[in-house]
Amino acid sequence: MFSKKKKEIDEEYLKKGVAKVKDGDVEIAAKNQDTIEDKIVNSSTLRKYTELGKLMFGMLQDYRKGVYSSVPWFTIASIAFALLYVLNPLDLMPDFIPGLGYVDDFAILTVTLRFIETDLHKYLDWKLEEE
Numbered sequence: 001m002f003s004k005k006k007k008e009i010d011e012e013y014l015k016k017g018v019a020k021v022k023d024g025d026v027e028i029a030a031k032n033q034d035t036i037e038d039k040i041v042n043s044s045t046l047r048k049y050t051e052l053g054k055l056m057f058g059m060l061q062d063y064r065k066g067v068y069s070s071v072p073w074f075t076i077a078s079i080a081f082a083l084l085y086v087l088n089p090l091d092l093m094p095d096f097i098p099g100l101g102y103v104d105d106f107a108i109l110t111v112t113l114r115f116i117e118t119d120l121h122k123y124l125d126w127k128l129e130e131e
Contacts, residue, residue, distance in 0.1 A: 009107040014078065014115065017085070021077035029083040030064055033057050036087050043102045046086070049109050052120070056083065059123045068126060075119040082112040 029036070040046045040053050056079045062068035063076055085091055086105045093104040113120070 009104055009111070011111055011115075014081070014108065014111045017081045018074060018077045021080050025084060026060065026064065026076060026080045029080040029087070030057070030060050032083075032087050036083050039086060039105075043105075046102055046106060046109070049106075052109075052113060053083075055120055055124060056116075058127065059120065062123075062127075068123065070126075071119055071123065075116045078112050078116050082108050 037050075037053060037057070040049055059068065059071065060076065060079055060083075063071060085108045091104055093100055093102075
């Protein structure tokens with residue numbers, strides 16, 4: 001079962017999900033920041049994403065405010081998709097399954113970060129210049 005689910009979570013899965021993201025989804029992801037951060041911090045599997053998650057939320061918030069606009073929609077949609085995926089407790093591998101429930105969340109975050117890494121670096125550089 002796990003290997004089948006693992007095969008489903010790849011770049012194509014992410015691209016299909018990102019293509020469905022709308023502005024309202026960005027709002028939902030941004031409004032659920034505390035819940036998503038708690039889920040990431042409280043999971044030993046996802047804990048390494050704590051700082052990256054904060055950076056992703058920062059980019060999302062600055063984009064929504066219109067403060068940071070030099071980011072492609074694909075990046076914003078990817079962040080929204082990944083964060084909403086983590087928020088959803090009944091995704092491909094339900095989060096209540098001990099030991100396995102967060103594996104798919106981890107996979108989605110990993111694939112997303114590969115896609116948006118350059119934009120995150122640009123955002124971080126911009127953020128450091130602003131301070």
